[in-house]
Amino acid sequence: MNWYPIFLREMIQFKKKLFRLGYIFTSMMVPLLYLLAFGLGLGRSIQVPGGSYLGFLLPGLVAMSSMNNAYNWVASGLNLSRVYFKTFQVLIQSPIAPTSIMAGYVLAGMVRGLFASLMIILVGLGARAGFQLTPLFVFTLLLNCFLFANMGVLIGMITKTHEDTSTYANFFILPMVFFSGTFFPIDRMPAVLQAVVLCLPLTHTNILIRKTALDGQGITAILVMLGYALFFFVLGARKIKNYSE
Amino acid sequence: MIKLEHLTKDYGKIRAVDDLSFQIGRNEIFGLLGPNGAGKSTTIKILTTLVKPSGGRAALDGFDVVREPLEVKKRIGVVPQENNLDRELSAFDNLRIYGLLHHLPDLEQKIEEQLRSVDLWERRKDNIQTFSGGMQRRLLIARAALGGPRVLFLDEPTIGLDPQVRREIWNMIRRLRAQGGTVLLTTHYIEEAEALSDRVGILSRGKLIALDTPANLKKMVGEYVVEYLDGEGNQLTRMCAGREDAECFLREAGIEVRRRRSNLEDVFVKLTGERIEK
Numbered sequence: 007m008n009w010y011p012i013f014l015r016e017m018i019q020f021k022k023k024l025f026r027l028g029y030i031f032t033s034m035m036v037p038l039l040y041l042l043a044f045g046l047g048l049g050r051s052i053q054v055p056g057g058s059y060l061g062f063l064l065p066g067l068v069a070m071s072s073m074n075n076a077y078n079w080v081a082s083g084l085n086l087s088r089v090y091f092k093t094f095q096v097l098i099q100s101p102i103a104p105t106s107i108m109a110g111y112v113l114a115g116m117v118r119g120l121f122a123s124l125m126i127i128l129v130g131l132g133a134r135a136g137f138q139l140t141p142l143f144v145f146t147l148l149l150n151c152f153l154f155a156n157m158g159v160l161i162g163m164i165t166k167t168h169e170d171t172s173t174y175a176n177f178f179i180l181p182m183v184f185f186s187g188t189f190f191p192i193d194r195m196p197a198v199l200q201a202v203v204l205c206l207p208l209t210h211t212n213i214l215i216r217k218t219a220l221d222g223q224g225i226t227a228i229l230v231m232l233g234y235a236l237f238f239f240v241l242g243a244r245k246i247k248n249y250s251e
Numbered sequence: 252m253i254k255l256e257h258l259t260k261d262y263g264k265i266r267a268v269d270d271l272s273f274q275i276g277r278n279e280i281f282g283l284l285g286p287n288g289a290g291k292s293t294t295i296k297i298l299t300t301l302v303k304p305s306g307g308r309a310a311l312d313g314f315d316v317v318r319e320p321l322e323v324k325k326r327i328g329v330v331p332q333e334n335n336l337d338r339e340l341s342a343f344d345n346l347r348i349y350g351l352l353h354h355l356p357d358l359e360q361k362i363e364e365q366l367r368s369v370d371l372w373e374r375r376k377d378n379i380q381t382f383s384g385g386m387q388r389r390l391l392i393a394r395a396a397l398g399g400p401r402v403l404f405l406d407e408p409t410i411g412l413d414p415q416v417r418r419e420i421w422n423m424i425r426r427l428r429a430q431g432g433t434v435l436l437t438t439h440y441i442e443e444a445e446a447l448s449d450r451v452g453i454l455s456r457g458k459l460i461a462l463d464t465p466a467n468l469k470k471m472v473g474e475y476v477v478e479y480l481d482g483e484g485n486q487l488t489r490m491c492a493g494r495e496d497a498e499c500f501l502r503e504a505g506i507e508v509r510r511r512r513s514n515l516e517d518v519f520v521k522l523t524g525e526r527i528e529k
Contacts, residue, residue, distance in 0.1 A: 011351035019339050092335035099299050100352035101324040250303040251296060 008102040012110025016083070020118060034125045037071045041129065044189055054191060061136040062216070065143070066188035068123045068130075069150055069211045076119030076155040077179060080111050081171045084162025095251075104246035108159055108239060115155025116148065123147055138218070146215040149231050153207055156238035163245035187212035207234040252277045252402060252433045253298065257307035260293050260457075267293040269457035270307070275450075280424070280434040282448030284441070284515060286525065290457035291437035292332055295406050298435070299329045311402060325353075328395030332406040332437075334387050336379050342366065342390055343375040346397055355398045365393040369423065385416035392423055396432075403427055405436040409443060421447055441516045451515060455523045469513045472521040476513045490521060 023029050041063065049059035088094040097107050130137060137143075161174045185199070186192070186208035192200055203209045210227035217224045253275040260268040268290045275281045283291045296302035298309055300320040308315065314322040336345050343362060350358040366372040369389040379387060388408065395403055405424065409417040424447055428434055438444050444451050445465045453461040453468070461468055473490030481487055490513060519525070 011348050014351065015337065015340070015344075015348045018344055019337075022339055091338065092331065092333050093337050095301055095329075095331060095335050096349065097352065098301055099324055099327070099329055100349075101321050101354070102352060103321075248303075249301075251301050 008106035009109035009113060011102075012097065012107060013113045016079075016111070016114030017117065019083075020079075020114070020121075030125070033075065033122050034129075036074070037067045037122075037126050038129065040067055040070075040189075041126075041133075045133075052190070058136060060133065062191075063189065064126065064130040064133075064137050065215045066212055068126050068147065069208060069215050070183050070188045071126050072119040072123040072147055072151050073154045073182070073208055073211070074179065075122035076115040076151040077158040077161075078171075078175070079118035080115035080155050080158025081161040081165070081174070082168070083114075084111060084159060085165050085168055085171050088162065089165075089167065098246075098249055104243045107246050108156075108243045111159050111162075112152065112155040112239075115158050116151040119151035119155065120147065123151075140218060142217060142220060142224070143215055146211060149228070149235070150208075150211040150215070153211075153231050153235040153238070156235050156242060159242035160238050160245065163242060163249075182206050182208040185209075207231055252279070252312060253281075253435065254310045255294075255298075255307070256309070258294070258297065258304055258309050259306035260290075260297060260302060261305040266457050268297065268304070271457075271459050272307075273452055273459060273462055275433060275435060277433055278428065278431060279449050280428050280436070280447050282444040282451045283435065283437040283454055284439065284444045284451050284519070285437075285454035286439055288456075289454040291439075291454055292406050293457075294454075295329075295404050295435065295437055298323075299327055299404055300324060326401040328398065328400035328403045330388075330391045330395045330403070330405040330408055332410065334391065336387060336390060336394070338378075338380050340379065341376050342371055342379055342382070345379065345390065346394055349394050350397055353398045361397055365397050368426075369393040385412050385419075388412060388416070388420065389423070392420065396423075396427055399430065400432060402433045402435065405434065407437055407439070409438070409440065417443070441514050444515055453515070453519055453522065455519070455525070460522050461518060465515060468515060468518045472513060472518050474513055475510060476517055477510050488517075488520070490517065 045060045045063045049063060052059045054062040084094070127139070161171055165171050165174065185195070185203045186206050187203070188208070192203050192209060192212075195203065207230065210230045214224050214227040214231070255271050255273055258268055258271040259266065271290075271294060283294060285291050293302060297304050298311060298316060300316055300323055303317060310316065311323045312326050314326075316323050337348070340348070343366070346362045346365065347358065350362065355361055363372060366375050369392065371386060371390060371393065374382070374386070379390065382390065392405070392408065395405075408424070409420050412420070421443070424434060424436065436447065448465060450462065450464055451468060452459050461471070463471070473492050473496075475491040475494055475496065477489045477491060479487055479489070
C-alpha cells in the first residue's frame, strides 16, 4: 500500500479539478467533436462490416479518450511536479520504493482515463450506438489505461520542460489517434502502413475493444499491450530509481 | 551522525562540491555558510538522496546515502530552499500525505501537534495558496519535523523572510534540537549562522575552507575589526586580535571610522577575499 499516499494526493487534486466550472465539459470536448464530425457527419457515408459506423466509432473513441487522459494526466502532472513545483522531491525523499511511486501515478492515471471513458460510454449509450459493455470491453479499457499511464510516467520522468510532454504527445499519441483504427478499420490502409500501425499499442486496443469474444487475434493484442505496459513500467521505475537533480 | 568523505559533485565541467570531508555529531546544530553557488544546497541534496554524488562517500547514522537510500530517508526531514508544498492541497492534507509516505503512526494526533506548534491549526483546512510566505515556511518546517526525524536538513530556512518571522523560525529550530534531533542548516545570513550553530563550516566554490565554532573562527582572524579610511578616501579593514590591539591601531592611525566585534563575514573575507552577503 506504499502507493496509496501518491494515489490519494492525485485523487484530491482530481476531485478539486472535477468541481471546477467547465472541467468535465473540457475533458469531453475532443471526443464529442470527433463523435459529431465523424459519427454523425462523415459517418453516414462510411460503411463498416458488421454494423453501423457509430457502433464502430464509439469503442475507438473510448480507447482514444482513455489513452489521452491516462497519458496526459500522468505525463503532464509528473513533469510539472518534477520541474516546476518540485513536489516530486518529497516523494523521492520518502522511504518508499520507486515501484510504489510508479504504481501510485499509474493508478491515478487509470482513474482519470476511466472517468473520461465513462463520459463517452454514457454518450454512446444515450445515442443508442449499439455497442455492448462486455467484460472484454471493460478489461481492454483497464489495460489501455494501465498501458498509457505507464507511458505517461516514463515521459513525465524524461521530459525536461512542460512543452516537451506536448511534443511527445504530438509525435506518438496524435498519430495513433488517426492511424490506429479509431476512425476506420486498419485493413483499409495500404499493406505497408498496416505493418507499421500494427506495431502501435493503440491499434491493439482498438482490435481488442471491438471484439465480443476472445480469439487468437485478441490474445495477441493482449500480449502486445501487456508487453508495452511492462516495457514502460520497467523504464519508468528505473528512471525514478536513478533520479538525480 | 553525518559523515562526509571526499564528497564531490560535478555538473558537466562545473564542480559544485569539491572534496568535502567533515563529520556532524548527534544533537548538534551545524551551519553551512557560504555565498550563493558555494555548494551548500548541492551538499544537502546529496545527503537527502536527491542528488547522486560524482565521487566520495556520505553516510547518515552509518547508512550510505547512495547504497542504502531507504534507510537514510527513514531518518531525515527536509526543509528545502524552494517551497515544495502541494499548492492545491490544504495545510492538513500536505501533512497527511507526508505522514502516509513516511508510515507514521498516530498521524492525526501528530499533525495536530505540529500545526499547533507552528500556529497553523486554525488554518488547517485552508488551501496553502492563501498562506503568506512566512506561514508556508512554518508549514514546511512542521512537515519536516512531523515524524520526529533524527536529522533535520534546512536549506536557507529564512531566506526572504522578515526579521520577526526569522526569529520565530530560529526558535523552532532550537526547539527541534532540544527534542534530541541533529540539525544541518545552510545559510548565507551571517547572523543566522552565528545565532544558531554549534559549529560552522564555511564553503567557497564547493570547498570547505574553515570549520569550527563561531567563536573560534572569529578568534582565528581576530576578534575586533577596525574600519577606516585611507588618504584617498577608500574604506579599509584591519582585523585585530583583541580590543587593545584595535585601540593601539586607532591611536597610530589617528582616525576612526568604526570599531566593532568581528563576525563570520569577516572570517569569510579574510579567508577568500570575497564577501558572503553581496
